[in-house]
Amino acid sequence: METKYILDENDLPRQWYNIQADLPVPPLSPSYNPQTKTPIGPADLAPPIFAKELIRQEVSTKRYIDIPPLKCGTSSLSGDHLPPSTVPGGWRNS
Amino acid sequence: MLGGADCVASPSSETNAGRAMLGLDPETSGSLGGMAISEAVEDAASHANTNYTLGSVLNHVCLHQSVIGLETLEQLKMAGEETADVVVGCAGGGSNFAGLAFPFMRERLAGRMPDCQFIATEPSACPTLTKGLYAYDFGDVSGYTPIMQMYTLGHGFVPPSIHAGGLRYHGMAPLVSLLHHEGLVDSVSCHQNEVFAAAVAFCRSEGIIVAPESAHAIKTVMDVASECTRTGEAKTIVFNCSGHGNFDLSSYEAYFAGALPDYEYPAELIAASLKDLPAIH
Numbered sequence: 001m002e003t004k005y006i007l008d009e010n011d012l013p014r015q016w017y018n019i020q021a022d023l024p025v026p027p028l029s030p031s032y033n034p035q036t037k038t039p040i041g042p043a044d045l046a047p048p049i050f051a052k053e054l055i056r057q058e059v060s061t062k063r064y065i066d067i068p069p070l071k072c073g074t075s076s077l078s079g080d081h082l083p084p085s086t087v088p089g090g091w092r093n094s
Numbered sequence: 095m096l097g098g099a100d101c102v103a104s105p106s107s108e109t110n111a112g113r114a115m116l117g118l119d120p121e122t123s124g125s126l127g128g129m130a131i132s133e134a135v136e137d138a139a140s141h142a143n144t145n146y147t148l149g150s151v152l153n154h155v156c157l158h159q160s161v162i163g164l165e166t167l168e169q170l171k172m173a174g175e176e177t178a179d180v181v182v183g184c185a186g187g188g189s190n191f192a193g194l195a196f197p198f199m200r201e202r203l204a205g206r207m208p209d210c211q212f213i214a215t216e217p218s219a220c221p222t223l224t225k226g227l228y229a230y231d232f233g234d235v236s237g238y239t240p241i242m243q244m245y246t247l248g249h250g251f252v253p254p255s256i257h258a259g260g261l262r263y264h265g266m267a268p269l270v271s272l273l274h275h276e277g278l279v280d281s282v283s284c285h286q287n288e289v290f291a292a293a294v295a296f297c298r299s300e301g302i303i304v305a306p307e308s309a310h311a312i313k314t315v316m317d318v319a320s321e322c323t324r325t326g327e328a329k330t331i332v333f334n335c336s337g338h339g340n341f342d343l344s345s346y347e348a349y350f351a352g353a354l355p356d357y358e359y360p361a362e363l364i365a366a367s368l369k370d371l372p373a374i375h
């Protein structure tokens with residue numbers, strides 16, 4: 001019996017799926033500024049803390065968002081068969 | 095360290111947040127969200143050349159992790175399965191669960207998998223979804239992060255030192271929280287000894303050593319499968335193995351030595367920390 005199903009590299013997703021487009025009770029409630037306790041928009045999340053593109057993704061309600069091409073790959077230091085799932089966040093931040 | 099990075103344990107004496115926490119309790123065991131996030135945010139905010147990459151909780155992290163579920167849907171097709179009946183993941187801040195579950199939730203909400211059930215498994219020692227409040231709270235102990243509507247045990251809650259360190263977070267991704275609140279996601283909690291027992295059974299049958307966090311999902315999968323055996327129902331159960339356990343062998347050793355405590359639900363600590371929720375109207 002076949003027990004292992006490995007996707008070909010060409011079949012890997014090219015777009016992320018954003019469930020914010022499909023919420024049963026949209027939209028997600030706003031977050032609030034920790035000091036002023038007022039609703040925050042993208043501007044409040046701005047650098048210096050998060051990278052700009054991540055903030056756009058954070059508030060997007062588009063159903064699909066293109067996965068950008070890998071700029072700089074590394075071998076796997078941890079021995080995982082695939083790079084860990086946090087890597088896209090890492091290089092997208094750079 | 096191996097890669098040439100400097101690595102410090104949290105709470106550290108390198109940040110105001112870390113020093114404040116050590117001042118309150120020099121022996122503190124720290125916590126993933128509560129303390130480590132405060133320190134990281136402070137460091138990012140105070141260095142022009144530094145940004146912070148959060149590994150969980152936020153919407154964009156759930157977005158990135160959606161590749162897990164998107165690929166799993168494809169792999170299920172290769173295996174000749176049209177639908178899943180049960181989708182299981184462990185939940186710390188909610189990102190690997192979201193990554194696996196949301197593409198399946200897309201199918202459920204579109205009516206293509208109307209009966210698909212979703213189960214998030216968490217430690218009984220840090221029972222955010224099963225025992226927490228759906229409320230507004232900070233994502234970190236020092237109150238640096240935005241205040242989010244989510245399930246929370248209170249941002250000051252320091253979970254007992256279970257070995258699944260990645261599940262020791264007081265809050266939960268707002269997107270996972272919303273779907274749980276709407277009844278689309280179910281949750282269960284497990285004690286660490288039963289979780290390690292499931293991981294050992296999995297290793298002996300599949301030859302894979304899983305992370306203690308992922309072992310929570312496996313415990314639930316085994317429970318669902320046992321129930322199927324009992325009822326005679328056939329179900330397609332999908333779960334995510336969020337990490338390997340190659341770095342967790344000392345935890346397995348402690349389990350085999352009978353040295354792992356099962357922490358009772360820390361009701362008083364949680365009640366105390368829930369008193370400090372920020373007021374949002």
Ligand SMILES: Cc1ncc(COP(=O)(O)O)c(C=O)c1O
Binds near residue numbers: 308337
């Ligand atoms: C292997 C593993 N699984 C799961 C988690 C929990 O995180 P999340 O709930 O965001 O997937 C962690 C967190 O560190 C982890 O290391």
